[in-house]
Amino acid sequence: MVASVRRTEGSTPRTSAEGLAALLRALGDDTRLRIFSLLTKGEFCVCEIEDTLGLSQSLVSNHLAVLRRVGLVQSRRDDEDARWVFYRADPAAAAILAERLRALFDVQTAPGDRRRAEQVCRLRGR
Secondary structure (H helix, E strand, O other): OOOOEEOOOOOOOEEOHHHHHHHHHHHOOHHHHHHHHHHOOOOEEHHHHHHHHOOOHHHHHHHHHHHHHOOOEEEEEOOOOOOOEEEEEOHHHHHHHHHHHHHHOOOOOOOOHHHHHHHHHHHHOO
């Protein structure tokens, strides 16, 4: 799967219509949505996510892989012990997602749309 939130050197993430659909599919799973929501609040290792959400290690790891593939989650290895990996929501990707979701509901009506809608409703007897 191609990452939905793409970056070029020194740029901010960009999202296409296809990319938005991929992000929404990734977040359409209840468990992934719970994990992403937790990661927007801070940085956690897999065992902390397991304990907080009451999930198994393999389940958390699989869902994190999906979230990473679409670009919603970042990871980093601990400086002192490289066995520990910490995850967090990518702030730029989360901001793009929030902006795109707001844009979905900010539909501007074209001139004449309201009049045509009223005519259709009258014809239907509403």
